[in-house]
Amino acid sequence: MELLRRRSLFPVLLIAYACSVKYTVTGQINCNIVGLDSCVCDTPQGRIDLTSIANSDGTPRFKNIQGETFERYEYSYNPCYGFQTGTNGCGINGAVNAACQEETSFDDQYSCGLTSTETFKYYSNGKTELQYDGGEGGRITVVEVICDESATTPSIRSFDDGDVPYRYDFQLRTECGCPGRCHGSKPKPGGGAGGSDKSGAIGLTLIFLSLFGLALYFVIGIVVRKYRFQKSGREMIPNHEFWFVLPYLIKDGALFTFNSIRGLVLRGDKSPSDYDKL
Structure with a gap:
């Protein structure tokens, strides 16, 4: 009887193991955090925070991005806060856009995704993506975020919709794509989780204490x-x-x-x- 029970548990354990392996390979975390901007993600390696590389004044952080597949298209993109291009710009009814496409030869513009749909995805292999839905004609935008500690100035590439129609792929390379590297309005110097330069604050504290001690003397x-x-x-x-x-x-x-x-x-x-x- 005991042997029969063990045999009946074997398929269950096998299925559980297969699921765990699948998650290890392709596991995904939707890391939108309540109370934080949608371009902030807590990962097992630390927090990824893109707010410091985004414009918060209603303008796109990245403009005139040349498409590498179709040269007649240019793109604008702004993570976190999006942008508006005016009454004649891309988007419908003044919606806040994350990405826009412009066909330069005809001056036509199309929204490629709305900021309100921004989803930050983190995969178990370390890959991170931002996805935006709700663009005109069913357009969506997927931005792969590349961790590059030397990229103190972010750069972006556009691959148009070469593989999947109306899916526009971008690659954003920035130090802020590294866990723990950036926080809030400005990047943390030194990099890495918890890596910060406190020498300036310590120096000012020592000067203040010295002057205070002299006055007290x-x-x-x-x-x-x-x-x-x-x-x-x-x-x-x-x-x-x-x-x-x-x-x-x-x-x-x-x-x-x-x-x-x-x-x-x-x-x-x-x-x-x-x-x-x-």
């Missing part, structure tokens, strides 16, 4: 010397002898350094200063 010192030691005038300043002579020490050091360098340049003397004569 003078305030506390003046209060103590005035009320505890009954000092007045310049004697209220802690270590006032040092602070009043410091400008002259800086001047002497600068003059000594300047004269030493000038002596080396003019005479080639290894020790041109008066200190060597002593």
Whole structure:
């Protein structure tokens, strides 16, 4: 009986294994996230965020993209926020377009997909795509996003609808296609998930703390010397002898350094200063 039960479970396990292999090879995640722009995708390797390479002023980020299959066509494209081309432009009833096609010889324009239909797809093999539906005449646009950490300035190619009629394929190459590389309105320096350059912020913090400590030193010192030691005038300043002579020490050091360098340049003397004569 036990053997019969094990045999009955074998086909189920086999089917489950086959499904898992299929997902590993061709698995897809629709990664539209509630509350975030539709061109943001959380992947197992980190977040892909394309918002920093998109125009948010109603104009296309990429213009006059020459089709590589049919040279008479040019395209415009803007991820995330789309664009409008005016009353005589592509689209219907002022819809916000993600991509538009223009036939340059006749000045005809067609919407190739609406921003409202934008879908971000991530595949288990690392491939990422943006898809837009709702274009005129059933047109759709598919943009393959290529991760290229050296592509600090994004570039795009158009392959027209050479393979499938009314499906317009693009290839967008950008550092922001790499998980964790970009975030929000500007790219994260350094790249990679969590890779950021904090040296500037640390430097400013150290400068602020140094100035704050110096000010605190003078305030506390003046209060103590005035009320505890009954000092007045310049004697209220802690270590006032040092602070009043410091400008002259800086001047002497600068003059000594300047004269030493000038002596080396003019005479080639290894020790041109008066200190060597002593």
